[in-house]
Amino acid sequence: MKKANVSLLLLPGLLFLAVFMLVPILLTVGSTFFENGRPSLAGYWHFFQDPYFLKILWTTLKVSLVTTLLCILLGFPVSYYISRQNPRKKALLLALAIFPLLTSSVVRSFSWMIILGKRGLLNNTLVALGIVKEPLDILYTPAAMMIGLIHLFLPLIIITLVGVMENIDPDLIKAAESLGAGRFKAFFKVIVPLSVPGLIIGSILVFVGSLTAYTTPALLGGKQRVISTFLYQNAITLNDWHLASVIATIMMVITFVVIGLMNKLANKVNPKG
């Protein structure tokens, strides 16, 4: 097929993305370097000087980091377990992990409002058992956000890791064990290193996902602002599009830096790719 014809197949999609995604993004980023029609970095200066903004950024990063670490700690053993089951059970467990993943984030966050609320299931149980006297304030705290985000992203890291672990030759573990490595040693010397690429991809997905999630912090965070709800607030409620553009640019930069660094790490750990 002629070159020109092949380009014709690609062009409509590329043009569409250029007009409806790329141009809006580039112009938004570009606009942050101007103020009143003049080149200026005042937007960024303003952002990084304000303790309130920095606190929001810090909360966001902290919540995302803890969410990622907990997702790995919970997800890794589960994925290992799933990857060693027979095909029938494996398929069932994967399907049960994919189901919440495909369920609306509004539904999933809302379900935690029923559990974590002042008169929610968790508080009622704790009070009934006499563990606490007064219902705890869990909903509308960073902890509630983290629980919601872990619920949101844990399936993602599980299925990613299962995908990687499935490809690890079970004979390698048998070999390690037959050469005298204990069960745990074989796990840490064989499974863990070979899972690193999946772990890195999974971590990127969870970290970036938590960093930019909107629904869960909006429903479970209450007045606690994270960077995405702060962006929304400035764009819609306060109508400060300049600040919103600065926030959007900062979010993109952080996202790309994280993805870039993790990819670099992946190449370092596993140069063969």
Next chain:
Amino acid sequence: MKENNRGLGLFTLLVYVFLLGPLVIIAIASFEPSSVLKFPPTGFSLKWYHNILEVTMFVKTFYTSILVSLAGNVLALLLGIPAAYALSRFPIKGKDALNAVFISPVLIPGIVLGFTMLKYLIAVYNLPIYAALLFGHTVIMLPFIIRVIGSSLANFDFAVEEAALSLGAGRVATFFKVVLPNIKSGIIAAVLIAFLESFNNVDISVFMTGPGVSTLPIQMLTYVENHFDPTIAAISVLLMLFTAVFMFIIERLMGLSYFTKR
């Protein structure tokens, strides 16, 4: 050795209770008869399911969501199928870069995409809000369409296409008579996945609402701000049923292994 496995099995069970428990709880709570959502429910009533139909905005935004997802899907297919075909069929310079471009909408934070679209599609390009909503959703559906159809095409033996061509069928005829039927199940699966992605979308839609225009998830968010009755729980149950049916079809068409590949 057995003991270890049992510990791991128990741990997995607990994690699954954490993952699925909240969804079970919301389902049970939807039958609460009183107007305050609670768990366990104090009785059994279907009145909140009935209330979904009473709140006209739910019905209206449901139709908007369906319409946007369907029309966006058609558009994404028209743009995506030729691109996916070109990328898997022909040796193209910079194929990796092109692939990355088509996948890029999922790499950019959704909330950032939504805001920049509000700023330009609506404020600068002056698009009507429905059009902006539709194009915004098409942008986020495109990566899923290209990826799923691309992996279908990767499994297709292009020698079959060559055979048809050498027997004198035209390029276009060959595509519609040979290639398309062979990747049919991939296309349907792609449509379903993209549909769910669009239907559940909050990040773009939240910026593309205006007087009388909203999507179901955004309407649900607005409702939760003012009410804490079991209506949202009832809608959640219907949405979960809907998700389950879609998942079942995707499983039948191409297996769920698509989701474990990154």
